[in-house]
Amino acid sequence: MESDKTPHSSRQLSPEKTAAILDGATSVFLEAGYAGTTMDRIATAAGVSKPTIYSHFHDKEGLFNALMERMVQKMEWAKSVNALWQAPSDSPEAVLRQLANEMLDSCMGNLERITFIRLVMGEAGRFPELGRAFVQHGDKPLLEALTHYLTHCPALNLADPAAAARMFTGTVIYFFITQEMMNGAEVIPMTRERLVNQLMSSIVQS
Amino acid sequence: MESDKTPHSSRQLSPEKTAAILDGATSVFLEAGYAGTTMDRIATAAGVSKPTIYSHFHDKEGLFNALMERMVQKMEWAKSVNALWQAPSDSPEAVLRQLANEMLDSCMGNLERITFIRLVMGEAGRFPELGRAFVQHGDKPLLEALTHYLTHCPALNLADPAAAARMFTGTVIYFFITQEMMNGAEVIPMTRERLVNQLMSSIVQS
DNA sequence: GTCTATAATTTGATAGAC
């Protein structure tokens, strides 16, 4: 068969424009939500014309899906999970404290992440696959790594490590949700230190 | 001064229509989100004309604010909180188990509540007061009641009851978020029984 | 007080030039 890479290839879309469209559309969708975003604003933000968008993506929904898939895959807790492996000789308490703090450091005050999660939760009803992909690429790897750690850490004797991992992540992430995603920091004040201490006394020595 | 309640009062808006508009608008906003909702659809759903809507509410945003304020106030965990007081002689484990189960019963499979929370989280950036009101009327009373119980229950000796209450509600509510709001039930399976057992072994005997 | 009809603008999407 002939190669696809002939000099005068029939490739019809510029990768640079594709990236510009995705970047511009990302910022507009994050700011205005799905229904609040117009193709005109995306064209302006991306520095291209509207027909160019439609030549690279079938329609508004196709562009949104492509863009959110890209964002969901960049959204993993990889850096936080590293805390579980990079100092294996540390005490479980030190390791788990660092995990909680890495998770909170990567979320608290991170306006782009806050806006992204708001968008995912708001659209998870109209785009069910988006919600599932968020859990698949975000929560699942974190829960698996933490469950594995809690299972194999010699000092801990947990009856149900997977449930303990759920309690750990749920406590940390819902704290982030109430304080920052819901603007509740002054309504129900709480410090991260007290929360993490509570988790330690519940997991490390129960 | 003259009374406002003269027989030929100058009252100019029918309360029945106001209620019809609020009800119709609620169902449309829940289904389509803020930007995805049109005043035409609200008029049809409410069984009134568009000018009638504008005579009762200043504009789309004013209608949305009025409606969400009403929904936020109906959204309390009152029934769940009752579990903390209606059988004070029960063991802490029995009381806390019932609280967790009441919370989950009122959420899991409750499509209207799922859609409502998705709407609040999705719009908490563009309507910051909405997020705060959600925490004020939802999380705060629940946390205060649970903290009070954990503080005064003789059998428990918790170092930080408020932090323990946070762990309890965060674990339960984030479970609901991942499994149902994010459609993650098949991606990261977990039973409510295991989760509640984990909470019991972390709080009742730590 | 509520409606019918409509104004003014914006929207998602495309035809056709180059």
Next chain:
DNA sequence: GTCTATCAAATTATAGAC
């Protein structure tokens, strides 16, 4: 391959009849 110009439909909001 990308743009200018433009379409048909939908959108927020209102004027004026009754």
